[in-house]
Amino acid sequence: MIQLDLDTRLLAENYDELSDYQFDNGRRLLELLDIRPNSRVLDIGCGTGRLGLLVAESLGDDGRLIGIDPLPERIRIACSKKAPANARFQVGVGEDLGFLDCESIDVVFLSAVFHWIANKEKALREIARVLKPGGRIGLTTGARELAREATYRKITDRVLLRLPYNKVVNIEDYVFTRHGVTATQLVQHFLGAKLAVQSVDIRKRCKYFRSGMEIVDFLESSTFGNYLQHVPGNLREDARREIILEFDSLKAGGQVEFTGFTIFAVAEKPLVD
Template structure:
């Protein structure tokens, strides 16, 4: 099996999933193959989302986790759900900020990620559940005061059932907040990085980009707002843009920046190395010895009307 090099420099198997096989045939992958693909990525690289996101900060010094956690209001929120909690950084942050005032629940479909979350959060009352966002039957109706989702809504397809499940479990007056991709041109230089990585991936999978992870509406600010208002017709919906920044030497920053792109995981070892070399050169040309990677993000905040 072909191998690619991860962020630490160690070799790992190249991904071969139903999703990538569909792409190779030029076919649109279905929801089941998407879940299979995401499980393969996170099973082999548990914690990588946190590793990529934790060091990036906005112009106020906040990570995307910290900005999302600001949606928790301990005066109004008691039961808080972290949807697609991954390795648990957001749960850990919520616990550190608010201690025993919150009843925290984390849901994720990856056992590998849940194991990391379980090890890191020192809260005996923490509930961790394995499941998919489209079906959270283990949670009662109107059982949560706040539902948070860090950078996972972008990956979910179908996404409409996810929003319907969030509405079902969210109490009147509750808050749903999510970090998602921002508009591609909202951060300087981001399009060039995106296009370079996708260019390499499309040499192996020409359909990549035409078929991408998740529902494309989540990556479009206006379409996401319309989708949220369609589901939460009793709610105030707002989308707040921001930009995250990370600076490092070019070779290090190339590996860090590529780690934000699921597309990079499908490259062969040789293609991955060549892509990283090209990306490092691009960063060096635009930023010198200590370039900056800028990434656009949006925070979706939905506040349901009280009874």
């Protein structure tokens, strides 16, 4: 089960510092969305607001950026940043957009968030409701069909498949993989919400970290504490230490390569039903 109560101030601060992997993906998503000035834009799962603020700066005085996130510590950081007057950040979840009128938003985006949303049908219904006809949704999310090919899974599984972890851990229990989608499932979700698919593609993404410790800090902060929740508490610290060493063993030229496969998708609310 996804736990939203594990986040801390330190995890939120680490995320703000270490989230270039998501930020770079987010910037590529924005290129696909090509958001026009004066648009009304909703950033669902805005985290600490890095991407939302970039969008707000491009919207002009008549545009509007609303960022929502369920984690108060992340919203606190987003609100503490210097922001243009057209930006607002508040606590909220993708499944409940009741604070927005029907057909009031031009673009909704979810950068590295969809795999966290437990009730995807409900969230997409809400998104379809608030989008104007012709409005678009864009998202990035880890490709579930390729989850095992991602560096974090290869390395973490290598440790968790050893004794004593393999006696008590099911490596399929990463909460974000459980709630993730394949590209096909994502298309089915869009179609179910009557959203017209414009593009869906899977891209290999790569980032370099300075150490195993930095990668594990990144994983813990981007999963707001859920990364090793499927490991019993009495074994978690040992597993964490071994995982850091395994990542460090990949070091070449002072860096550890971290790759993953990300789905980039854009869909549109049709002009007529």
